[in-house]
Amino acid sequence: MSEDHTTAAHQSVLSMLWPMLIIAGMAINLRPTLTAIGPLLDDITATTGLGLQAASLLTVLPMLCMGIFALLLPWLGRLFSESVWITAGLVAIALASFWRLWLNDSGALIASALLAGTGIAIVQAILPGLVKRWYPQRVPLAMGGYSASLMAGGGIAAVISPLVANHQGHWQSGLGIWLIPALIALLLWWTRPRENLHISDNSVKINFFTNRRAWLLACYFGLANGGYACMIAWLPSYAQELGWSAQDSGELIGIMTIFQVIGALAAPALSAGRLDRRPWLFFAVGIQLVGFCGLMLAPELMLTSWVAMIGYGLGGCFALTLTVTLDHLSSPKLAGALTAFVQGVGFIVTAVIPYIAGALRQWSGSFQTSWLMVIVTLTFMFLVTVTFSPSRYAKAMNLTAA
Structure with missing residues (x-):
């Protein structure tokens, strides 16, 4: 092969991989604000005086932001360009992380969660549409890469945050360290490929x-993420009740994330050859059911195995649910708008679930009732999955013009 051909081949590979690197760089920043809290919760509550219900706001508020902004995106999106919105979102995440380096009271911590949640909401609402636009012929694989990166960021934060906090001697550094990947994501976004957009359905x-x-898609997505929200909010506390240390309980989130990433990559790849994603959705939901039943009934027996099963199911379910949503419409613009709606309603549903789980824990004195609630939601999802037949997409999306 000539040097010119080799150079052209390298440029072609780079042109395919560079957009995914940018997507991954941004996606990594969408969960550390949530997952870094759990392993440090005992230290945080001891310093700030946060109660169990107030502590749940550190997860609930960002989730609510994710939902509310995604619903408002069709109107807010007209005010500024996509570039301005994503830049603003990443700056908000960076500022929240920087603020957390020195705050020490509960009000400021909750406010930082609100600021970070707003930034996460902005970026997260826009990214799926960007994935479909940049990879129109490879949506399942690209969505798998996006989902895996998002989950990897959450798992890395759960493991690294307590390590940084222990090394520095205070929990603030464990939360503030996530300023660095936010700044890296900003640099990546500013180097994105230039596009000539000619979208026929602007009107x-x-x-x-x-x-x-x-x-239906929105509620399904919300319930799918409800299990994840409960795990990152309460699994470390649950493990510590069983005698695990803060570091080890954070590593449990890390183990869950490893299997989330595997599930997020494997499920879309296995389903890429056909439009019907239901067999893999059934498996993703079913393996979570097994894991949560084990978590409730026999946690001491195989806690790590139950967490791994749940992680694999969560990863596959997240990626496939977004992929199924994008499958419903061929236009990247309309599919992105549908995904924004699904995430908007979905994350509001998600935000309520860990709050209810915390209330059940406080009422019953045991996390078993919280896991039972998740099992009920998964059973509902399992039954609903049968309706996602590709042959019904066109009829199901008989849309009404606004």
């Missing part, structure tokens, strides 16, 4: 609020 406005399939 089309869709009202997903009147579409039953959009609501």
Whole structure:
């Protein structure tokens, strides 16, 4: 092969991989704000005086932000360009992390969660549409890469944050360290490929609020993430009740994340050859059911194994649910708008679940009732999965013009 051909081949590979590196760099920043809290929760509550219900706001508020902003995106998106919104989102995440380096009271900590949650909401609402636009022929694989990066960021934070906190001697450094990947993501975003956008459906406005399939997808997505929110909010505390240390309980989140990443990459790859994703969705939901039943009934027996099963199911379910949502519409613009709606309603549903789980724990004195609640939601999801037949997508998306 000539030198020119070799250079062209390298440039072609780079042109394919560089956008995914940018997507991954941003996605890594979408979970550390949430997952870094759990392993440090005892130290945080001891310093700030946060109670169990107030501590749940550190997870609930960012989730609510994710939902509310995604719902408002069709209107807010007209105010500024996509570039400005994503830049603003990454700056908000960076500022929240910087603020956490020195705060020491509960009000400031909750406010930082709100600021970070707003930034996460902005970036997260836009990214799936960007994935479909940059990789129109490889949506399942690209969505798997995005999902795996998002989950990897969460797991890395759960492991590294207590290590940094122990080394520096205070929990603030364990939360503030995530300023660095936010700044890296900003640099990556500013180097993105230039695009010539000629989107034929700019004038089309869709009202997903009147579409039953959009609501079903949103509730499904919300419940799918509810189990994840409960795990990152309460698994470290649950493990510590069973005698695990703060460091070891954080590593449990890390183990869960490893299997999340595997699930997020494997499930879309296995389903890439056909449009019907239901067999893999059934498996992703089913393995979570097994894991949560084990978590509730026999935690001391195989805690790590139950967490691994749950992680694999969560990873596959997240990636496949977003992929199924994008599958419903061929236009990147409309599919992105549908995904924003699904995430908007979905994350509001998700935000409520760990709060209810905390209330159940406080009421019953045991996390078993919290895991039972998740098992009920997974059973509902298992039954609903059968309705996601590709042959029904066109009829299901009989959209009403706004």
